[in-house]
Every structure is written in C-alpha cells, then in structure tokens.
Amino acid sequence: xxxxxxxxxxxxxxxxxxxxxxxxxxxxxxxxxxxxxxxxxxxxxxxxxxxxxxxxxxxxxxxxxxxxxxxxxxxxxxxxxxxxxxxxxxxxxxxxxxxxxxxxxxxxxx
Amino acid sequence: xxxxxxxxxxxxxxxxxxxxxxxxxxxxxxxxxxxxxxxxxxxxxxxxxxxxxxxxxxxxxxxxxxxxxxxxxxxxxxxxxxxxxxxxxxxxxxxxxxxxxxxxxxxxxxxxxx
Numbered sequence: 001x002x003x004x005x006x007x008x009x010x011x012x013x014x015x016x017x018x019x020x021x022x023x024x025x026x027x028x029x030x031x032x033x034x035x036x037x038x039x040x041x042x043x044x045x046x047x048x049x050x051x052x053x054x055x056x057x058x059x060x061x062x063x064x065x066x067x068x069x070x071x072x073x074x075x076x077x078x079x080x081x082x083x084x085x086x087x088x089x090x091x092x093x094x095x096x097x098x099x100x101x102x103x104x105x106x107x108x109x110x
Numbered sequence: 111x112x113x114x115x116x117x118x119x120x121x122x123x124x125x126x127x128x129x130x131x132x133x134x135x136x137x138x139x140x141x142x143x144x145x146x147x148x149x150x151x152x153x154x155x156x157x158x159x160x161x162x163x164x165x166x167x168x169x170x171x172x173x174x175x176x177x178x179x180x181x182x183x184x185x186x187x188x189x190x191x192x193x194x195x196x197x198x199x200x201x202x203x204x205x206x207x208x209x210x211x212x213x214x215x216x217x218x219x220x221x222x223x224x
Binding site: 008032034042043044045046049051088092097098100101102103 | 143150151152153154155158168200210211212213214215216217218
C-alpha cells in the first residue's frame, strides 16, 4: 500500500525565518511529487511539483527531492504570516492517481 | 474562466436520504476526481474518471456512485446517506491522468449527515 508520511505539526516559525516541511513516501516507483497548500476552510492549491532528484526553486519556495532516501521537502524562505496554512505532500507512481499525505500545519507568527 | 465549480456549497441530510453533488470544469480537462477530506485523514480518493466515458473506484468508493455526464461534468451520488459520510467533498480535474498531471480543485461541498 502506497503511503505518505508527514508530521502533522503545527510547525511554528517566526516571520522572516525559513520553514522546512518534510515528507517521506513508501513507493519506490513514485515518479512525480507535489506540494499543495490549503488554507483553513479552502481547497488545496498546487504550489510546487518536482520530478527529478535535486532542488527546484520558485520564488520563496524550494522543493527538494531525494529518491534514494524516499523523501521530499519544501523550504519556504522569508516566511510570512500569509504562509500559515496546511501543506499537503502528494506523489504519483504512474499506476494510479495521486496519493496525498495528511498534511503539516504551518504557523508563522508576526 | 471559473475553473472547477461545485454545487451545493453546504448540505444537511438525514440518514437514509439521497443527494447528488455536482461538479463542472471549464478547462477542457480529460480527467476528473472526487475526494473526501476528514480531520486527521487527509484527502482520500472516492472515484475518478480518467476520460469521458470511463470511471474507476478509488480508495473509499463504498456508499457512492458517480456519473461522467460529459467532458465537463462529473457528479457524485449518495444513495442512502450515513453519518459516516459527513465530510468535506472536493472535486478536481486535470488535463490528463498520469505522472505529469496537475490537479485543480473546486471549492468543496460541506456535507453533514444527521
């Protein structure tokens, strides 16, 4: 059974700090990985996708993938209170649809 | 361009009642999905439709049926609602199911079954 593990949090960081969110997955056949952000009472929205080992940067966000260790992480630089949300990790193995983790709640304090 | 729309936004049902949740997308996507989200359980796939004319079961299909009415619309039906089906339901769509897919979510339907 494919599984995604995330620390439920909350992860608390002060404004301006780097927030580091981590995710591990069980399926070695996984080929693509996604980070979704979900504000309370809202729907998930895609913020990053990554397919190859290494880092991918987009503005203040950096996704890091290590397939050998089966983990993917999301770094948020210069964290803002507006980044406070639940972050969902998801992966696709190519044989089925996305498998989502339960999410990590991030709280950024002013 | 509204993206993915869902109706209703909120619904209260009594045990045993039936209802249909509606979903439509205007992005010309081939694939559509229904998820439920419960506290502490994350997003769980109920059913999906990889393309018009096809539907497949996801992780938690029991108690639900779906219809891919056309390329734009994908409905979810509860024939006899149970309190265990109290949840937030999200519809999503993607251009094509597969490794490179990006799913776009609707605003959700909050369902309470008494």
